[in-house]
Every structure is written in structure tokens, then in C-alpha cells.
Amino acid sequence: MTEFIPANARFVDLPSPFPMKRGGALHGARMAYDTWGTLNAARDNAVLVLTGLSPDAHAAANEANPEPGWWEAMVGPGKPIDSERWFVVCVNALGSCKGSTGPASIDPATGRPYRLDFPELSIEDGADAAAVVVRALGIERLACVIGNSMGGMAALALLQRHPGIARSLVDISGAARALPFSIAIRSLQREAIRLDPKWNGGDYDDDAYPESGMRMARKLGVITYRSALEWDGRFGRVRLEDEREDDDPFGFEFQVESYLEGHARRFVRRFDPNSYLYLSRSMDWFDLGEGHDGDVHAGLAAIRVERALAIGVQTDILFPLQQQEEIAEGLRAGGANAAFLPLPSPQGHDAFLVDIERFGPAVSGFLNAMRAPGR
Structure with missing residues (x-):
């Protein structure tokens, strides 16, 4: 990486x-x-x-x-x-x-x-x-x-x-x-990364990068970085227009889901997963x-x-x-x-x-x- x-x-x-x-x-x-x-x-x-x-x-x-x-x-x-x-x-x-x-x-x-x-x-x-x-x-x-x-x-x-x-x-x-709440959130973020098979015990590279785990970790983080008040004000219950694929019945349906996905995808290839793990844990220990x-x-x-x-x-x-x-x-x-x-x-x-x-x-x-x- x-x-x-x-x-x-x-x-x-x-x-x-x-x-x-x-x-x-x-x-x-x-x-x-x-x-x-x-x-x-x-x-x-x-x-x-x-x-x-x-x-x-x-x-x-x-x-x-x-x-x-x-x-x-x-x-x-x-x-x-x-x-x-x-x-x-x-x-x-x-x-x-x-x-x-x-x-x-x-x-x-x-x-x-x-x-x-x-x-x-x-x-x-x-x-x-x-x-x-x-x-x-x-x-x-x-x-x-x-x-x-x-x-x-x-x-x-x-x-x-x-x-x-x-x-x-x-x-x-x-x-x-x-x-405890912050520790719990960060623990879930680290677990999402570590459970991605491509994390491979921390031994990954740009070709085999734990993108799914990092996406989930980032989404969890973004949800907690903003407030429920802002989520409601920005997105409400507005739905996407014709973006859900027929072969993915549980795909994105709401604008807030699409926002989180876009935010996560912009982040994941710009940050090292192991660095994320180390820095996240340092906060829990403090x-x-x-x-x-x-x-x-x-x-x-x-x-x-x-x-x-x-x-x-x-x-x-x-x-x-x-x-x-x-x-x-x-x-x-x-x-x-x-x-x-x-x-x-x-x-x-x-x-x-x-x-x-x-x-x-x-x-x-x-x-x-x-x-x-x-x-």
C-alpha cells in the first residue's frame, strides 16, 4: 500500500x-x-x-x-x-x-x-x-x-x-x-476492515485492497461525524430515481445511502487500512x-x-x-x-x-x- x-x-x-x-x-x-x-x-x-x-x-x-x-x-x-x-x-x-x-x-x-x-x-x-x-x-x-x-x-x-x-x-x-460509545463504534469499524478477506492479516497491496471493509468502516464513521438533525435536514426520506438494479432487491433506495457510498468510495483508496486500525485504537486507549x-x-x-x-x-x-x-x-x-x-x-x-x-x-x-x- x-x-x-x-x-x-x-x-x-x-x-x-x-x-x-x-x-x-x-x-x-x-x-x-x-x-x-x-x-x-x-x-x-x-x-x-x-x-x-x-x-x-x-x-x-x-x-x-x-x-x-x-x-x-x-x-x-x-x-x-x-x-x-x-x-x-x-x-x-x-x-x-x-x-x-x-x-x-x-x-x-x-x-x-x-x-x-x-x-x-x-x-x-x-x-x-x-x-x-x-x-x-x-x-x-x-x-x-x-x-x-x-x-x-x-x-x-x-x-x-x-x-x-x-x-x-x-x-x-x-x-x-x-x-464506551465511541470505543464501540471504532471497534466495529476495525472489525469491518479485519473481516474483509482482502485485509489478509494486514498483508495487502493496491491490487488486493480491503475495499469493502474500508467502505463499511468509513460509512460508520461518517454516520457518527454528523448528527441525526443534519441527516434529516439534508436528505429526509428522498428516494433515488430508478437506480436500484432488478437483480439487487436490497440495493440503494434512498439518497442518504447513495451519499454514504460516494463518500466512502472517495476515501477508501486514499487511506491505508492498517493506519486506520492503529490510529483508531490509539484513541480507544487514551x-x-x-x-x-x-x-x-x-x-x-x-x-x-x-x-x-x-x-x-x-x-x-x-x-x-x-x-x-x-x-x-x-x-x-x-x-x-x-x-x-x-x-x-x-x-x-x-x-x-x-x-x-x-x-x-x-x-x-x-x-x-x-x-x-x-x-
């Missing part, structure tokens, strides 16, 4: 060996990143963006790569994360197939893809790898770390494991630990209460950060509002000026990608309230 690396991606080499939290180490590993804006002389205007499971490091267009990015409306000159003021860095998650080392990468010990020989991956490993990128860019302390979804988990792990690395935090639809007798509140209170904003969406069923409220309360107990902002977006967990009218002002307002960076 090939990797999917954005044009003109840049890389930082990880220390070799790079130890992993749950055992094992990586050798010759790297992290992919992209940047916008300029790091000032005081090196105090850097903002780090940590992503969800599937995005690459190319959050928005820039001089090196003019193609629109996955957060195009949020990052850039004059946008909510304003690259005229901030030096914005986005990293591709460790374990991904989009530039950073993951199961689809070549294992230097064998000359073949790691596949399931890749060490067990944790959110904390991704946080440690992101810290290496920050230091390699000459940044001692970030002005802010912004994490979305899985990236919200990674942002908390970064602050916990690297005290003082950031002055502030914006945690968007993130969590301090995985909840629990900031580890080392605090299972007390997540204590784990959050142990983090030292000046200011924080935890943003959630009322219709999010995957990372529900109580998880962002928990983050704000825990950080506040540790002395942070931490706020919780519930947004009434109808678009569920993925709202931060599409509901810029709500998320843009929330993020820009938080960043604009920070003291002016030096020159």
Missing part, C-alpha cells in the same frame, strides 16, 4: 530510536509538517495545529502548495488562525499514511512496509513526535496548541508530557479519555487518568497552561459535550483560565470543518485576546 504525501511536504526526522509508550521503538522515522506565516524574532508567535484521524499536514493553501487544505477557511492571512500574526504549524499524525511514519511506511530493518510489525501506537506517541517537530523548528514555547477531535486528545497529551510547551490551548471536540488512579479530573488538573478554551457541539454524539466541559473544569482546577463553549451547530462532530461561521469567531476571539507576540 502506498503513502499519500501532499506536494512539497516538509519533514522532521525523529530521534533514532524513537521509543513508543507501549513498547518497541521506531528507527529512521519522520514527521510531515506544513507551515504558514513567519516565526518572529522572539519565537513566541507559534501556533501548533494537531489533526483528527485522517487529515494530512496541509491544512490550507500556501506558497509551497497552493492546493486548498482540509481547514482552508480557518488558516491563512486574515482568517481566524491568522498567518499574518501567527506562525502556524500543522503536523501529520504519527502512524498516518500521509507523510509521517506509519504502518504503510518502509521498515528500514526489512526494506518492506511495516504493516502489523509497526509498534503499538498511542496518542502519547503522537504527542511526543509533535514535540520533536516544535523543537526542531526552534520553538521553545508555543503561543497556542489547537487540537481537533483526535488532535484534541493529542494536545492534552502534549501538555501533560511536555510541561511548559504551550501557553494556551484550544481543544475542539476533543476528549480526555474515550467513552485516558488522561492514567497515573492518577484513573481520575481524569486529576490528570487534567495536573496540566499547567495559562488559558484554555474547550469547544464542543451540542449535536456531537462521538465526542459529546460533557467531554469538553470536563476538559475546561479539570484545567480550571489546575489554575488555568479555562472556558467551555458549547455551540448549537446542527452538523455534529464534523462541525469544526464546515461550520466556520460559528467556529471561526470562537477561535479568532480566543487568539486575539492573547497578549501581542514579540517581534
Whole structure:
């Protein structure tokens, strides 16, 4: 299986060996990143963006790569994360197939893809790898770390494991630990992939790719990324016109089915199934209460950060509002000026990608309230 690396991606080499939290180490590993804006002389205007499971490091267009990015409306000159003021860095998650080392990468010990020989991956490993990128860019302390979804988990792990690395935090639809519902959904996604005969114990290639399993996994994910309110508003019970084949009596009949199928087919050949498995499981394992007798509140209170904003969406069923409220309360107990902002977006967990009218002002307002960076 090939990797999917954005044009003109840049890389930082990880220390070799790079130890992993749950055992094992990586050798010759790297992290992919992209940047916008300029790091000032005081090196105090850097903002780090940590992503969800599937995005690459190319959050928005820039001089090196003019193609629109996955957060195009949020990052850039004059946008909510304003690259005229901030030096914005986005990293591709460790374990991904989009530039950073993951199961689809070549294992230097064998000359073949790691596949399931890749060490067990944790959110904390991704946080440690992101810290290496920050230091390699000459940044001692970030002005802010912004994490979305899985990236919200990674942002908390970064602050916990690297005290003082950031002055502030914006945690968007993130969590301090995985909840049973989210674990159950991700477990079903992984099962769909593993039950596809073409997965073949993780040993597949482009010619024998577990497409059916990945389609099912992606559909399950998309269903939970949006809300029932949005599904009803977008599709209702509208039926397709004459698309069901006579020899397939249980084929697609409703527009929502066709939408899910199209979305899944656009995704499956653009993401490595083993990377999906590893990243998905890393979220299930994440629990900031580890080392605090299972007390997540204590784990959050142990983090030292000046200011924080935890943003959630009322219709999010995957990372529900109580998880962002928990983050704000825990950080506040540790002395942070931490706020919780519930947004009434109808678009569920993925709202931060599409509901810029709500998320843009929330993020820009938080960043604009920070003291002016030096020159």
C-alpha cells in the first residue's frame, strides 16, 4: 500500500530510536509538517495545529502548495488562525499514511512496509513526535496548541508530557479519555476492515485492497461525524430515481445511502487500512487518568497552561459535550483560565470543518485576546 504525501511536504526526522509508550521503538522515522506565516524574532508567535484521524499536514493553501487544505477557511492571512500574526504549524499524525511514519511506511530493518510489525501506537506517541517537530523548528514555547477531535486528545497529551510547551490551548471536540460509545463504534469499524478477506492479516497491496471493509468502516464513521438533525435536514426520506438494479432487491433506495457510498468510495483508496486500525485504537486507549488512579479530573488538573478554551457541539454524539466541559473544569482546577463553549451547530462532530461561521469567531476571539507576540 502506498503513502499519500501532499506536494512539497516538509519533514522532521525523529530521534533514532524513537521509543513508543507501549513498547518497541521506531528507527529512521519522520514527521510531515506544513507551515504558514513567519516565526518572529522572539519565537513566541507559534501556533501548533494537531489533526483528527485522517487529515494530512496541509491544512490550507500556501506558497509551497497552493492546493486548498482540509481547514482552508480557518488558516491563512486574515482568517481566524491568522498567518499574518501567527506562525502556524500543522503536523501529520504519527502512524498516518500521509507523510509521517506509519504502518504503510518502509521498515528500514526489512526494506518492506511495516504493516502489523509497526509498534503499538498511542496518542502519547503522537504527542511526543509533535514535540520533536516544535523543537526542531526552534520553538521553545508555543503561543497556542489547537487540537481537533483526535488532535484534541493529542494536545492534552502534549501538555501533560511536555510541561511548559504551550501557553494556551484550544481543544475542539476533543476528549480526555474515550467513552464506551465511541470505543464501540471504532471497534466495529476495525472489525469491518479485519473481516474483509482482502485485509489478509494486514498483508495487502493496491491490487488486493480491503475495499469493502474500508467502505463499511468509513460509512460508520461518517454516520457518527454528523448528527441525526443534519441527516434529516439534508436528505429526509428522498428516494433515488430508478437506480436500484432488478437483480439487487436490497440495493440503494434512498439518497442518504447513495451519499454514504460516494463518500466512502472517495476515501477508501486514499487511506491505508492498517493506519486506520492503529490510529483508531490509539484513541480507544487514551485516558488522561492514567497515573492518577484513573481520575481524569486529576490528570487534567495536573496540566499547567495559562488559558484554555474547550469547544464542543451540542449535536456531537462521538465526542459529546460533557467531554469538553470536563476538559475546561479539570484545567480550571489546575489554575488555568479555562472556558467551555458549547455551540448549537446542527452538523455534529464534523462541525469544526464546515461550520466556520460559528467556529471561526470562537477561535479568532480566543487568539486575539492573547497578549501581542514579540517581534
